Amino acid sequence: MELGLSIKVKKIRDEVRNFIDNEIRPKESQYFNEIGSTGSRFEFTKNMLDTMDNLKKKAKNKNLWNFWLTNSKTGYGLSTVEYAYLAEEMGKCRLAAEVFNCSAPDTGNMEVLERYGTKEHKERWLQPLLEGKIRSAYCMTEPDVASSDATNISLKASFNGNNYVLNGEKWWISGAGDPRCRLYIVLARTGTLEMDKHKSHSMFLVPSDARGIKVLRPMQVYGHDDAPHGHMHISFDNVKVEQSDLLLAEEGRGFEIAQGRLGPGRIHHCMRAIGQAEFALKLMCERALDRKAFGRKIAELGANYDIIANCRMDIEMARLLCLKAAWMMDNTDARTAAPWISQVKVVAPKVALKVVDEAIQLFGGMGVSQDTPLAAAWTHLRTLRLADGPDAVHRRQVARAELRKFRKNDV
Secondary structure, eight states: OOTTOOHHHHHHHHHHHHHIIIIIHHHHHHHHHTTTTTSOTTSOOHHHHHHHHHHHHHHHHTTOOOOOSTTSSSSOOOOHHHHHHHHHHHTTSTTHHHHTTOOTTHHHHHHHHHHHOOHHHIIIIIHHHHTTSOEEEEEOOOSSSOTTSGGGOOOEEEEOSSEEEEEEEEEEEETTTSTTEEEEEEEEEOSOTTSOGGGSEEEEEEETTOTTEEEEEEOOBTTBOOTTTOEEEEEEEEEEEEGGGBGGGSTTOHHHHHHHHHHHHHHHHHHHHHHHHHHHHHHHHHHHHHOEETTEEGGGSTTHHHHHHHHHHHHHHHHHHHHHHHHHHHHSOHHHHHHHHHHHHHHHHHHHHHHHHHHHHHHGGGGGSTTSSHHHHHHHHHHHTTTTSOHHHHHHHHHHHHHHTTSTTOO
């Protein structure tokens, strides 16, 4: 049973699945093998650019494009539940999300521009992002504060009477290594420490080539730089930003915008994580039936039947929770949906990580090599337990919502 999957979306899901299998996956290995061949890991070869551009063109021609903006006239018009099934398919292939223009951080940034940007912002930034012509990055996390609490953000934006001037550092800025990245959406402190902590920050649109911006280094995830996408450590040294590039034209609304952005983004990550888990289980089962050891198929050795069964059951439970969270987003308000998003943000990456780890174990040495997507999936999923809020923060949100039911006179 596929809850919430209409006939219309089932057809789209099947088209997305076929496009991934027939068009994207055959080109994936060559694409990633060329990274670094120019002398820089943060440059694209001509073949990489041509491959991506041709795949995007084919996807556009088939109208397999911009599914992500749910419950909006601008996007495909899908509900969050409907999009969940498409995002799951994209999670099964590393290139798929970008090919369909549904990859992070662009999707969250496009939502910000669509919902909070001016006409000028949309013409300059949203339109080329919707067309897949440029990429973007979201600059929130900082090296010197616990950024899981967004009210800690310290990069300073000072108004000098004409412009805002940004000073400080950001790190783990995903996508900033991509030479096609043209826009940073930056959360900065505009208020004092004495002000309401939820009204002390503002959100700015900053061109990535603005004077005073310097990429200090690519951050490494378990020793890997995730090039050419990258997760960069960036400094802002007296970076001037036009007053018109303050989102909502009002100081103190950055936290509000950030919360609006991160909710959908979190659940999109979880949807794709379930897809990664499904693909890992597929590889595990194929390997278990194809290889023999000690005269028997690997599937029949040890506790592998139990392991495969547990993986299937865990995936099904995680998917149902993801669909429930998506349904809550579609049918209730943000406050009511928030604990459900937090639940799945904890559960989906952990389940997917467990399934991938079991697949690696069954593959043996090959599982940790570059010859399968499992090692890359493991590092991504382990990182996802930190990205967009670590597990502990989300468990705290879930517990607070649960306790609120039983506290007297609690608001």
